[in-house]
Amino acid sequence: MDGYTELRNYAVIGDGRCCALIARDGSVDWLAWPDLDSPTVFAAVLDHLRGGRFLLRPEAPYTASRRYLPGTNVLETTFTTAGGTVRVTDALTIPDSRSLAPARELVRRIEGLAGSVPMRWSVQPRFGYGARAPHLTRRAGVPVVTSGPEAVGICAWNAGEPQPTSDAVVSRFRADAGTRAVLALPYAHREPLVLPTRTECEARLDHTAATWREWTDGRTYTGPWREAVLRSVLALKLLVFAPSGAVAAAATCSLPEELGGERNWDYRFSWIRDSAFTLNAFVKLGCAPEATGYFWWLMHASQLTHPRLHVLYRLDGGARAPEKTLPLSGYRGSTPVRIGNAAADQLQLDTYGELVQTAWLYTAAGHRLDADIARRLAQTADFVSTSWQQPDTGIWEVRSAPEHFTQSKMMCWIALDRALDLAQRGLIPDQHAPRWRRERQAIAKFVDDRCFSLRLNTYVRSADSDDLDAGLLLGLLHGYRSPDDPRMRGTVAAIQQALQDGPYVSRYLGADGVHGSEGAFLACSFWFTEALARTGRADEAAHLMDQLVPLANDVGLYSEEIDPATGDFLGNLPQGLSHLALISAACAIGQATR
């Protein structure tokens, strides 16, 4: 079908530093090396002709089923043909201490299970998002593709003799019952390439699965929808950039929110907006090192722009993320293909609430704040005190004119409220507490006077409007008002009426400065579910959750959005916010029904 596969057909593998998307047909269509936010080696998902891919599939007609090895991010795909069955196990390997490992490595193990299956593979690396011409050579008998400071080896054992063609290295072989073949791509960046042995590759593949299982065994969640929650935390773990502790919003860039549309963004950055949910999920699931690492990264990254916050930061802590377009054809013609994100420089007042709430959750989990961080948090509250009256672009980063978004004001209120609590407990300086208290009161008055519609009995999207926005649910989830507050209950009811369609909840209706429309935003569905649970409607919430959990693809992953008409995935994937919202909703329902 037009050279592209449905986004729902992608599974993701990773090693804590980079991620790859593998389609159900065995094609690695996305791989950014050496880091999650680096330019790609394979990007066929964004341009099936120029992006590059690593195909591995039966030559005969087949059906495919797949799963993650239990408790791991190692993918197992089973191809069944008329002549036999073959199993492919894919992993981006985690280094072990037994051998000299390449800087990065993709290993694919092929096992014949029954009969005999003719297999074909093709490695077509395209460095720099397909922009740089690869140069094929041989080192110690192994085909090596180089480009500038990068090199990829193509190691094959029992998988046919690699044959160079004009633009790829290809081969064929038969996977007979009881046989085992291995394909490995070692990678080097600004260093000599390490060419591994077959034994080392297989040992690292097994070590990788064992390491993931060990990590998953340490997770503490025992509530409802356990499988979905554990898969979500494994997906989230893939988005943790281990060298810095940052958490990427998604593993990909420019997968469209509307097929053929222009809503194509780069999500390989860490959004402050997601920070409170992220820390909460880490704490609730017993991921203490990840929680500490993330909080430290957050406070480091925001230091350079302090007291202002950028909407997002790069995974290395940098603040600049200039937006550029690439000359790729885009997923099914969805252009422009963007890298970088211009939202970085927007004013988003809700982020201040998210940051202080994150620090508040961090202290609630028993951690201490050092003097520098305490001082900066107090200065953040000072900044909110003087800035909350400005219009902003809101949580959804609209590209239309700034407005007084209600959710932004609510999060400013949260920032001051949490700062006051921290100050009261002696955790941050309290010299300006009276001013924070005064401004908190002023925000509440503004929100209640201008952001609540008496006619509709709901908080509205922005001051003096009649529009609704699912982001308002975050006011409830972060504690702007008690769940018993009639205005909050009215808001939940109004959102249900205006934005819910079956299990799907839209973000908002109305213009946002970008052409086209979008699918249903999955995080909003989970937020709505959690809001139901918190407002005493736990049975309804559980029922909705039962509809939402099966919306994941066959390996339990979610993208950012879903087309309600077709069920197709839209937007970047796997999307951290969708998985975070699932975890939060499951925990809340578990708590409400306990």
Place this chain on the structure above:
Amino acid sequence: MSIWAALAGGLVGTLVLTTTLRAANALSLTRIDLPFLLGTAFTSDRTRAKALGYGAHFINGLIFALLYYAVFVAIGYSSWWLGCVFGLVHGLFATTALVNILLPLVHPRMGQPETSAPHVALLEPPGFLMLNYGPSTPAVTLTAHLAYGTIVGGFLAWPA
């Protein structure tokens, strides 16, 4: 030229270097914090790390001053401007190799390109020229080291 002059120059030079970096930090020019980077090698308690880090940083400053002294003695000449040149070399070494490559290798809490799941770093890696800590970081670090080298060279060239 004496060891005592080297130690005195090292002490004053480190004071100026640390103050320069701290001021640049307060002005949001960089996120570099050498005492913090050093101290967290010993503890994950942030407050204690900074205290330990300052101690370690001053000791390092004295050791480097002794190295300058050794080179000055070997070539039989010392001056403030040669100290400035040494400071430049010292700064380049610090930003390209010492803090970027060598420190992550021995620092249990600092990330490096090889850090992978399931581990997670507490400190982001500095990157080439420590650019991960902000685009002005190389300039600030080199300036601070130029000042350090000039001061050490000046103390060692001071007439006895």
